[in-house]
Amino acid sequence: MSPAPPGGSPAREQPTEKQPTQEERARGLDANDPLPTRRAEFLIPPHDDGEVAYFAGNSLGLQPRALRARLGEELDDWARLAVEGHLEGRRPWYSYHELLREPAARLVGARPREVVVMNSLTVNLHLLMVSFYRPTPRRPAILIEDSAFPSDSYAVRSQAALHGHDPDKVIIRLAPRLGEATLRSEDVVAYLAEEGDRVALVLLGAVNYYSGELLDIEAITAAGHAAGAVVGWDLAHAAGNVELRLHDANADWAAWCSYKYLNAGPGSLAGAFVHERHLADRSLPKLAGWWSTDPATRFQMAPTVTPVDSADSWQLSNPPILSMAAVLLSLEMFDQTGLAALRAKSRRLTAYLEALLDGVCAGRDAEILTPRAPERRGAQLSVRVRGRDVGPLTARLRHEHGVVADARRPDVIRLAPAPMYCTFHDCWRAATALAAVLDD
Incomplete structure (x- = not known):
């Protein structure tokens, strides 16, 4: 045995704790x-x-994992009930879209009557621009980010051309500062303060698809309104990703898809938001279809639309139930967590x-x-x-x-x-x- 050190017990090697990898x-x-x-x-x-x-x-x-069984329930109703599934299914197809209204509103920070799940993202962008892009000779421009997703660029260019404008002259593309990779919210606000008098519509991606940057929705919306413009938002990369408060931010309108962070399947249905201050405005032009009219009078088969004061009035056709089932399941999961x-x-x-x-x-x-x-x-x-x-x-x-x-x-x-x-x-x-x- 080794000799004991003065005044103590035999020397021992101190163990060293293994560091985690x-x-x-x-x-x-x-x-x-x-x-x-x-x-x-x-x-x-x-x-x-x-x-x-x-x-x-x-x-x-x-x-x-739960989606296969959920789709099976709708297929079973179709097999068991055929056309009667519209009113007698476990989730009746006629009013199916109403099941999504409240969870979709919670997802984007809206009031239930301000939202509807329908169509695909770019279709909704076009339907909403029919109502909210109202160019005049003095105010013809659409403001987007230079790194906008291509479909947004195509959509706004085609809308400008539809109104008789040269897209190269009326589409304004804001780029980041020299040497920077992302567009600062304060630069959008500054542009609108200085040049906003010719902007009819601001349409930006809330989260940029390329860089992942989140813009300040509230500040930009306020700046757009102060300049006299309508402000819409593409939420494709924001819905289910970041917390949104569309109603409180005073956004005029917005659209989003459900196949990214919302996990509703390839090409699945999109969503649309219209602020409640616009819902009863009969002067807004809209494209209409059977699902645009009041459901209480729909089967009167009238030749003219009976308007409803909700985002439902931007709908066109009865929804595809199998796609809608996937969106509903997704929204349930987001509500749970x-x-x-x-x-x-x-x-x-x-x-x-x-x-x-x-x-x-x-x-x-x-x-x-x-x-x-x-x-x-x-x-x-x-x-x-x-x-x-x-x-x-x-x-x-x-x-x-x-x-x-x-x-x-x-x-x-x-x-x-x-x-x-x-x-x-x-x-x-x-x-x-x-x-x-x-x-x-």
Whole structure:
């Protein structure tokens, strides 16, 4: 035995505590997060012996496991009741869209009569612009962001041409400041204050599809109104992603899709919002169909519409029930968890992924384009990889590492940690995989 040190017991080697690995820390964050993941309630594409880490929910959300049974119920009613399913089904088809009214309103911060689920996103943009793009010789312009999604650009150009204007002259595209990647809300406000007297319509993406930037809806809406313009919002990347308060923000109108963060399936139905101050305005031009009229008199088969003072008056046709069933299931899931809780988890996931990606980008000629402030972004980080075609990079992420991300060529990879099913461990997998493919 070794001699005892003076005044003490024999010397002992102090044990050193093993430090957790990054992967173990990620799993610990998942285990201790206040909002457990609902990943098990979704069908996750397979990879090798496991599942992918899915970061493309900003393009197409995952399929809820419960959807197959929900669709089966509607198919059973169709088989059992045929046409009588319109009034006798377990969820009668004639009034099915009314089931979605209140949960859709909660999702976007609206009053129930201000919203309706119908059509697809670009169809709704056009229907609403029929009512709210009213150009005059002195005020003909439509203001959009320079990085607007192409379908928005096509829609506003075609609307301008429909009114006899040259789109190249009346479509104003606001770009970020020189050397910056995102359009600042304060720059939109400043433009409207200085040049807004020729703007008839402001139509911006609340969350930009390319950068993930979240614009200040309330400030821009107020600035647009102060300039005398109507203000509409494309919420394709905002609905189900960030908390929205459309009514309180005083937005004139908005439209969104349901196949991204809302997980309602490819090409599924979209939503529309019209502020209640416009609902009884009979002077607004509208395109009309059978579903535009008052349902109490619909079967009188009258040749003219009986108006309703709700967003329903922008409907055209009876809704496709199988698509609507998927939207209803999605809205039920969002109600169960609550958008506030999902948004809080989204911030935690995105901040963790950001910290990991900062380490990946350092020394690899890559950078995060998305704003750093949590209040200026949704559940998305866009990474620019200089001098590399990101198509092959994202293919390798998927096939070699089981990480599904989105390529925006030539050089941007979009990663969206959707909080309904993404985990901290997924974030660790994504960062580790990106480092590996960038190093090769």
